[in-house]
Amino acid sequence: MAKLKVGLIYGGRSVEHEVSLLSAASIHTNLDPSRYEVWPIAIGRDGVWRAGRPGDALDTTLERGAEVVLPATPGAALGLGDTAIPLDVLFPIVHGHGGEDGALQGLVELAGLPYVGSGVLGSSLQMDKDVSRRVLEQAGLPVCPWLRVDKTEVADDPRAVVARVVERLGLPLFVKPANSGSSVGIHKVTEAKALGRALADACRYDTKLVVERGLDAREIEVAVLGNDHPEASLPGEILPARDWYDYEAKYVDEGTELSVPAELESAQVERLRELAVRAFRVLEGAGLGRVDFFLTRDTGEIFINEVNSLPGFTEVSMYPQMWEATGLPYPQLLDRLIELALERHREHAALETTYRSG
Ligand SMILES: Nc1ncnc2c1ncn2[C@@H]1O[C@H](COP(=O)(O)OP(=O)(O)O)[C@@H](O)[C@H]1O
Numbered sequence: 001m002a003k004l005k006v007g008l009i010y011g012g013r014s015v016e017h018e019v020s021l022l023s024a025a026s027i028h029t030n031l032d033p034s035r036y037e038v039w040p041i042a043i044g045r046d047g048v049w050r051a052g053r054p055g056d057a058l059d060t061t062l063e064r065g066a067e068v069v070l071p072a073t074p075g076a077a078l079g080l081g082d083t084a085i086p087l088d089v090l091f092p093i094v095h096g097h098g099g100e101d102g103a104l105q106g107l108v109e110l111a112g113l114p115y116v117g118s119g120v121l122g123s124s125l126q127m128d129k130d131v132s133r134r135v136l137e138q139a140g141l142p143v144c145p146w147l148r149v150d151k152t153e154v155a156d157d158p159r160a161v162v163a164r165v166v167e168r169l170g171l172p173l174f175v176k177p178a179n180s181g182s183s184v185g186i187h188k189v190t191e192a193k194a195l196g197r198a199l200a201d202a203c204r205y206d207t208k209l210v211v212e213r214g215l216d217a218r219e220i221e222v223a224v225l226g227n228d229h230p231e232a233s234l235p236g237e238i239l240p241a242r243d244w245y246d247y248e249a250k251y252v253d254e255g256t257e258l259s260v261p262a263e264l265e266s267a268q269v270e271r272l273r274e275l276a277v278r279a280f281r282v283l284e285g286a287g288l289g290r291v292d293f294f295l296t297r298d299t300g301e302i303f304i305n306e307v308n309s310l311p312g313f314t315e316v317s318m319y320p321q322m323w324e325a326t327g328l329p330y331p332q333l334l335d336r337l338i339e340l341a342l343e344r345h346r347e348h349a350a351l352e353t354t355y356r357s358g
């Protein structure tokens with residue numbers, strides 16, 4: 001059987017560029033060479049797309065690959081100079097802005113190619129901490145008490161914002177840019193007098209913010225896999241050595257530990273897995289998603305923090321580790337994700353797109 005041509009898209013312009021390179025390297029090594037021919041497609045920090053040929057190293061492609069002409073017509077695939085790269089499926093593993101927020105998904109959707117992961121709406125919905133909270137709440141799913149704050153309100157009357165937020169949510173608080181990742185622009189605020197500065201700083205990253213009650217909670221994650229009938233893995237736990245899981249704890253500090261599977265009672269495990277699947281579905285997830293929870297230390301209450309549509313994907317990242325612990329090894333997880341991408345594409349391709357009478 002002919003090998004499936006997989007376009008592995010990695011890099012990107014966000015702060016998670018390096019993480020994406022690591023994720024892509026793991027995927028590259030673990031895609032079964034008897035089944036797949038991998039075409040590397042790198043997005044540089046400058047936003048330029050460069051493509052290599054099967055067998056090319058990922059970092060060489062990033063530095064010296066041929067510039068890719070982005071697709072504008074359906075079926076045009078991805079143009080490489082005058083020739084189109086003949087791809088069967090795309091595997092985008094670009095985290096954060098431009099990669100995980102629906103923009104990249106829209107682009108490949110126009111090219112008419114199957115791709116791994118959530119579509120345009122699911123990706124942008126999961127990225128937006130304000131709209132995703134509203135949708136989760138509306139579905140009756142538990143989210144931590146929160147308020148949306150706009151940059152214009154902060155600019156016009158910061159004192160009024162501080163007073164309103166502290167009155168409604170108390171202290172400590174977390175201030176977050178609505179569209180962020182890797183904890184960039186996020187502040188933990190323990191006294192009211194520090195709130196103004198935290199709000200102003202978070203406004204540097206987005207025009208809307210989410211302010212949330214600070215919890216004393218364990219951080220539990222569940223991996224979800226599937227399209228119409230998604231399944232949930234066993235939960236894992238993040239144990240940051242620092243006060244909270246900030247940028248340093250994620251990428252700099254060696255002290256952060258992952259515990260997979262997490263030590264939990266079986267009733268909690270069942271509840272978390274059920275909530276993970278429901279959150280994934282209401283936020284229009286497809287293919288994969290990592291659902292992050294808070295489990296409060298005093299009362300054992302569960303809140304959904306966020307769903308990540310393209311979570312870290314190195315062999316030691318939470319998402320693949322949780323599947324490994326659930327009985328699905330990394331290479332088979334990749335097979336399954338590619339199958340799901342093809343399945344979803346077939347399903348969409350079969351839909352009517354024009355009006356037919358009768
Ligand atoms: N309401 C909260 N209570 C306690 N800790 C929080 C809260 N919100 C966020 N945090 C801490 O901040 C980290 C990053 O917040 P998160 O909303 O997950 O942003 P990101 O999308 O950047 O990962 C979390 O992993 C957690 O450690």
Ligand SMILES: [Mg+2]
Pocket residue numbers: 292306
């Ligand atoms: Mg997070």
